[in-house]
Amino acid sequence: MPRIMAAAAALAGSASRILRKIIKGSARLWPAVTAAPGCWSCSQGAKRYLLRDNAIGLQQFQEKKLATRRLIYEDKDSYFRNIKEKMEKKELILRNELKILLHLCQTSDDVEIAKSAIYRYHSENRTMAFGDYKFGPIFMRLCYELGLEVPAVELIKDETLYGFFSDGQSFALLMDMLFKKGYYEDAFEVLEEMEKQHVKYIKDTFLLAFAICYKLNSPVSWKKFTKILEENQFQLDTLPRITYCFAVAFALKQNDLEKAQYIYSLIMNPDSRLCTNLKILMQIKSGALEETLKTLEAVLEENTPELVKKTQISEQVLATVREELEENPALLVRLEDIYDQLKASGKVTKLTLDEMLCKIPLYKEYYKKLSTERTVSLRTFKPLQSVLKTE
Template identity: 30%
Template sequence: MAYKMAMFGCALPEGFLLTRISGGRFSHIRYRYEGIRFLFAPAALGLDGYSRMRDRTKTQFVNLADKFRTKMLEFSDPNSSNMIFTEDLKNMVHLADATSDDLNLVHKMMTRFNQQNKEVRFGSYVFGPVVMRMYYFLNKPDEALQAFRDPELEDFFAQLVTYQILMDLLFQNERYQDMLDVFEIIKQRQHQEGKFPKNVVILTFAACFKLNTPESFKYGMAVWKELKEVGHIPMRRAVTFAAGLALNQNASHVAFEMISGVQHQNYVTIRNLKVAALADLGRPEDALPILRTILDTDVPSQRKQTFSEEVIQKLGVSVGKTTNKELIHEFQQIEKRLREGQHITAQDLNELLCMPIAETVRNPVQDRNQRFLAASFSRQNVGRTKPYPRPGLSDLY
């Protein structure tokens, strides 16, 4: 059941929907209009933990929040002799509402806190990801960009997960060119895990795909070339966005080469893109074996492996352009079997490529390091008895 309601105690912007699952939690957030979605699901960005901390903080500050705001406004004055402590800023970040007064106060407190800690860092708490979650939660992309671009706060937001949250916030607000501008800033900033953070690269190609212009294609191909030159291997989702963009820009040969380099070819996005590229290249006979593979491996007890109706129709047009009656007959027979076996879905390629990324899978050591370095509020895995889920397992179907 979907609810247009307050998200964890905070009013949602117009057009948002939440989907409730068992236990009172929310599986994902999505836009109601035009099928717009987050690329990374809220849980993957740590928003579920952030919302829990908001609830806890608001409970602690019942009848005290306004006095606290007044005090923090005084303390954040550059001429004040008082200090902004870690706990002060943490509390304000979790109390802030989507008002200009609150957002301006948070910015002033961040600036003051960052200035007083330039020489000596008193604590190990990393604020960048948490503040960016606040902007994301309140759906404030302009304020998030302003803070990110503020020279006084450059080191404040220099964490990989911060970049990811900001770019996903821009993605869900259709600010695709702003995403590319942010990517250029990220490339110039030095950080310990390399010049091209994997999730940031995914979001960059997602922005190029959404823009779908000759200029974005040219930019995407330049980024792709740069990645290859430094030995970076793009993740599958980055490859599929780049290949999808190439298809849309009538460069099917480029798309085919890109997806041919993916190690596992049985993901739903990969096989759909491959069939679409072969259809555009006028090689439908090479696409039929891919369709037959699904029929040959159909197991009733497992989820159906599928093709998009859009892709099947594209292939049908390509087959129809041939004079090979045997090929036409073979395609018709395969298509009939696919439909009878419910292997064709109404999802188009855009929907398939933009399916939300549910979570980032890490081992326990990586989880602990990520929580320390990025002050992550992601779901904890301490005491977990079940094995970690295989990444992308649902994408096989």
């Protein structure tokens, strides 16, 4: 109907004017785009579990907690009372005592006692921390399990505890927890704190750093992102694909096409929906109009088996392409035809690029559903202990 109305209104004009009005009328057939320009919604939009389960180690931590409760001869409350008495008498807190204490914590009140023990232990063993047992990841997994990001940030930034969180894993766990909850500013401060304490980057750090900077999308985060790229060039060729995708997306957000193209070239296997959408954005922003349409046609021509996931193009990415083709009627008509065919074959998605980047992986959604539905033991039919619940 929009095409017919537009054509009828233009009959009195010249042939070129008729063509332009028909093309502009066809725009009404495209879905409305409500997100911010550039194919990304606001920075507080979709959230993602950045680290995989094996990197977080929550299941193993909960199993260790269960084993610890079985091994100690006294009940939990008695053990906590004994630790509090030792601290009141200014007696030494031994390494194994602190380890057991952290694995017995089940509430925020328990964590407050554990915090006092950590301060005491570190003050007594500060000079012996090098090469010793790492308590940082244990405490961060405990906070992760209980959703206690405030004490986690408090302790990791406390100068009196410098050296206690001396590993990249502790910082990664905290940044992931903050990112998942949408606390991007706090996560950025933890990243800065990591550098302040001269803690070395691990692979997970790059993913977290790029994702945090992408979400903030500020001059400060862009400066930090650029600095990370410049100082870690030799480590940038072995990162996971999603890490590069966050970096490419951020560079595009900042209109640095050259940097986006360079980072994209580092991706060993760009055969994914996200990479295809990023490629199309880079092509259209570079003025390669013909190449952009050829990429879309290649997606259209893909013969994907029924059980294999199809490559899908974001409606917002297609809307961006359309905006760039406004002044080229012939290519715009060709794009309209491609769009109709993509739509008919199920190769167009309503997901924005931001939602693609931050989509919770399917296995995470599955376990999240299990943890929501299952509150009773399948073996005893009694309520599950908090330590046994799935993440």
